[in-house]
Amino acid sequence: xxxxxxxxxxxxxxxxxxxxxxxxxxxxxxxxxxxxxxxxxxxxxxxxxxxxxxxxxxxxxxxxxxxxxxxxxxxxxxxxxxxxxxxxxxxxxxxxxxxxxxxxxxxxxxxxxxxx
Amino acid sequence: xxxxxxxxxxxxxxxxxxxxxxxxxxxxxxxxxxxxxxxxxxxxxxxxxxxxxxxxxxxxxxxxxxxxxxxxxxxxxxxxxxxxxxxxxxxxxxxxxxxxxxxxxxxxxxxx
Numbered sequence: 001x002x003x004x005x006x007x008x009x010x011x012x013x014x015x016x017x018x019x020x021x022x023x024x025x026x027x028x029x030x031x032x033x034x035x036x037x038x039x040x041x042x043x044x045x046x047x048x049x050x051x052x053x054x055x056x057x058x059x060x061x062x063x064x065x066x067x068x069x070x071x072x073x074x075x076x077x078x079x080x081x082x083x084x085x086x087x088x089x090x091x092x093x094x095x096x097x098x099x100x101x102x103x104x105x106x107x108x109x110x111x112x113x114x115x116x
Numbered sequence: 117x118x119x120x121x122x123x124x125x126x127x128x129x130x131x132x133x134x135x136x137x138x139x140x141x142x143x144x145x146x147x148x149x150x151x152x153x154x155x156x157x158x159x160x161x162x163x164x165x166x167x168x169x170x171x172x173x174x175x176x177x178x179x180x181x182x183x184x185x186x187x188x189x190x191x192x193x194x195x196x197x198x199x200x201x202x203x204x205x206x207x208x209x210x211x212x213x214x215x216x217x218x219x220x221x222x223x224x225x226x227x228x
Contacts, residue, residue, distance in 0.1 A: 004158070031214070033216065035218070040223075041220055041221065042120075042122070042204050042218040042219050042220040042221040043159070043204070043218045044218070045215060045216065045217060045218075048215055048216075055214070055215070056215050091158050091159075093158070093216075095216070103164070104149070104161045104164065105149075105159075105161070105206075105216055106161075107157075107158025107159050107160070108158055109156065109157055109158055110157075110158055
């Protein structure tokens, strides 16, 4: 079974530029998460989709971050304009629904963003 | 302030020692998961605990869910260098859209 695919693996941009990350979850997984992991910290949930609907985006800085899940499958996360403090690893994860509950989250390798 | 507080944040021990990592919250979770993360990789699930008071064992790792389903612990017996990594607890809140929220992590280093 193919895992969660993310691209690119690494990205370096200047502040005020824009950037987009792509995620292809495991086939059939209804739930898709985007997390931000700053060096030395645990992952912070940015947005959670169930199919193509948003379950929670309370911690997404909506003035600069946006995310969409195309047709309930692939997802993109965009930052515009980027700030220095956005430097982090952006992790995408997907989870199957069983009995209406999310079970194990399967993570991609992440995209390491450096804003200079 | 994080919903899940992990302690200690860092732990450096010698091979063969025992250790316990704690994950605490004031919130009740429908389940709690423990993940391990290696550098440059995403977290990988170790175990899920669902019932209050539940104990699960995975070789030298013992996981316990608190009776009130607010806290959990991970105990490693006779730690080995291969246990080195970032250990993360994550809680699922049933009435919050099944959101998966992570603690800050415990970075473990086991020296040979």
